[in-house]
Amino acid sequence: MTVSLYAVIGLAAYLIAGPFVGGWFAGVDRRITARMQGRFGPPILQPFYDVRKLIEKEPVTVNGGQDFYVMCFLIFIIITGGLFFFGQNLLLVIFTLTTANLFLVIGAYSSNSPYSQIGAERELLQMMAYEPMVLLTAVGLYMTTGSFNISDIMLGGALAGGAIPLKYLIGIFAGYLFILTIKFRKSPFDLSLSHHAHQELVKGVTTEFSGRTLALIEIAHWYENVFLLGFIFLFFQNGTWYMALVGVVVALACYFLEIFIDNAFARMKWQFTLKASWLVTITFGAANLILLYYFKGLM
Amino acid sequence: MSYITKSPWIIHYDGSSCNGCDIEVLACLTPMYDVERFGIINTGNPKHADIFLITGSINEQNISVVKQIYEQMPEPKVVAAVGICATSGGIFKECYNIMGGVDTVIPVDVYIPGCAARPEAIIDGVVAALGALDEKKKALDARPKISDTAADSAMGAASDDSVDGAPPEPPEDPILPGDDVEVKYYGAASEDEEAESAADGSGGGQEEGSAGDSGKEEA
Numbered sequence: 001m002t003v004s005l006y007a008v009i010g011l012a013a014y015l016i017a018g019p020f021v022g023g024w025f026a027g028v029d030r031r032i033t034a035r036m037q038g039r040f041g042p043p044i045l046q047p048f049y050d051v052r053k054l055i056e057k058e059p060v061t062v063n064g065g066q067d068f069y070v071m072c073f074l075i076f077i078i079i080t081g082g083l084f085f086f087g088q089n090l091l092l093v094i095f096t097l098t099t100a101n102l103f104l105v106i107g108a109y110s111s112n113s114p115y116s117q118i119g120a121e122r123e124l125l126q127m128m129a130y131e132p133m134v135l136l137t138a139v140g141l142y143m144t145t146g147s148f149n150i151s152d153i154m155l156g157g158a159l160a161g162g163a164i165p166l167k168y169l170i171g172i173f174a175g176y177l178f179i180l181t182i183k184f185r186k187s188p189f190d191l192s193l194s195h196h197a198h199q200e201l202v203k204g205v206t207t208e209f210s211g212r213t214l215a216l217i218e219i220a221h222w223y224e225n226v227f228l229l230g231f232i233f234l235f236f237q238n239g240t241w242y243m244a245l246v247g248v249v250v251a252l253a254c255y256f257l258e259i260f261i262d263n264a265f266a267r268m269k270w271q272f273t274l275k276a277s278w279l280v281t282i283t284f285g286a287a288n289l290i291l292l293y294y295f296k297g298l299m
Numbered sequence: 300m301s302y303i304t305k306s307p308w309i310i311h312y313d314g315s316s317c318n319g320c321d322i323e324v325l326a327c328l329t330p331m332y333d334v335e336r337f338g339i340i341n342t343g344n345p346k347h348a349d350i351f352l353i354t355g356s357i358n359e360q361n362i363s364v365v366k367q368i369y370e371q372m373p374e375p376k377v378v379a380a381v382g383i384c385a386t387s388g389g390i391f392k393e394c395y396n397i398m399g400g401v402d403t404v405i406p407v408d409v410y411i412p413g414c415a416a417r418p419e420a421i422i423d424g425v426v427a428a429l430g431a432l433d434e435k436k437k438a439l440d441a442r443p444k445i446s447d448t449a450a451d452s453a454m455g456a457a458s459d460d461s462v463d464g465a466p467p468e469p470p471e472d473p474i475l476p477g478d479d480v481e482v483k484y485y486g487a488a489s490e491d492e493e494a495e496s497a498a499d500g501s502g503g504g505q506e507e508g509s510a511g512d513s514g515k516e517e518a
């Protein structure tokens with residue numbers, strides 16, 4: 001394996017700038033949300049103030065294991081994004097992402113609070129809802145570019161022949177956008193944890209986390225969001241700089257779209273989440289793959 | 300100013316309020332008042348909260364609930380009593396099951412009078428609570444760390460005259476009924492109160508001044 005300069009730059013940029021970009025996005029998100037609701041909204045840097053405050057608070061933990069699990073959650077999220085921006089295997093990235101989320105679920109389960117446990121159960125259901133689509137995305141990118149390696153996908157595939165993967169993966173792109181709502185924890189699918197004031201489950205998975213531990217979860221989410229937007233970026237790559245620019249712009253546009261969806265919908269039940277996301281996975285994701293498989297022979 | 304004053308998260312509990320004050324608390328979140336401008340978030344979770352807003356008086360049934368919420372909040376934390384019911388019992392004071400204001404159960408830092416307390420007064424009170432929060436944060440920072448005190452006591456065994464730093468502050472006692480409570484009013488200063496605070500002398504005047512300063516930020 002040859003390590004390209006781009007991969008090293010990508011990794012370094014992600015590790016250092018990732019949380020700042022993610023936190024800034026979160027601040028912009030809150031401001032845009034407020035404007036959509038006719039409010040003025042908090043300062044853009046508010047998420048950083050929140051995290052600084054949480055670090056300053058008195059540490060209170062329910063049990064000794066909790067902090068460990070959350071630490072693992074953060075570390076595995078960083079590894080996930082690190083592998084992604086280092087141009088490694090897409091499947092490996094997806095599996096580390098799952099591992100990371102499982103640590104959060106275990107952390108939430110480890111306390112006896114019913115809110116936290118129901119939050120953990122819902123988190124598992126959400127994972128069931130979005131995992132198939134994430135895997136199909138990887139398979140779709142493999143079928144168009146002939147490689148699971150992100151550094152190869154970035155150059156555009158053999159099949160694509162200079163075209164961006166999106167050309168063959170419109171259905172998969174739509175499906176990925178759909179599950180992105182779940183991953184970003186936006187309404188209507190913010191079942192396990194929400195940044196808004198609905199309190200039916202108190203704070204879901206994070207109910208029993210406070211202070212520094214909660215700050216770690218926030219930072220992990222910033223890292224995760226940057227990585228998830230990176231996926232969108234991948235759909236637009238054929239090795240040219242202007243498509244890289246297009247990729248960034250579209251990723252930002254998708255983020256805006258998610259904020260809009262967040263404000264336009266109420267929270268749905270988990271049954272709906274599961275059914276809807278699997279329906280989308282089958283109709284958009286699987287159908288796209290089948291068509292691609294069929295037409296691949298003709299191209 | 301520490302970061303805690305830039306991101307105060309609130310938990311709101313309804314004691315035995317008539318719901319008038321609760322509606323006003325929620326009104327603070329609406330586009331009209333939008334407290335999120337100051338980073339204030341209404342969280343339902345005591346473990347995430349910095350400010351405890353209580354509306355309504357304390358009755359026999361919810362003493363344990365209020366105490367539990369208060370205990371679950373990590374330090375530094377402040378309590379704000381919203382409405383005249385939470386301040387002193389209000390119109391329910393004479394009821395057979397009413398203990399009185401919130402300060403009969405837990406220490407209260409800010410009193411926000413009014414029936415119902417207006418959103419402006421609540422915001423003003425919360426901003427005043429930030430001052431109290433900042434002071435508590437400083438007091439916490441000044442307190443020697445547990446490891447330090449352990450080391451100190453170990454040292455003290457060897458040479459017992461080595462008393463470094465101030466001893467840890469004893470926790471503030473809960474204010475009991477019948478105690479002489481110095482009541483600070485924020486937000487709705489009527490003429491009587493102004494006269495009172497003027498008569499109070501420098502202490503009261505300072506309080507008013509600091510509340511006014513922080514109040515300006517919102518304007």
Ligand code: SF4
Pocket residue numbers: 315316317318319320321354355381382383384385389390413414415416
């Ligand atoms: S102060 Fe007035 S409005 Fe508020 S809870 Fe009491 S009676 Fe209701």
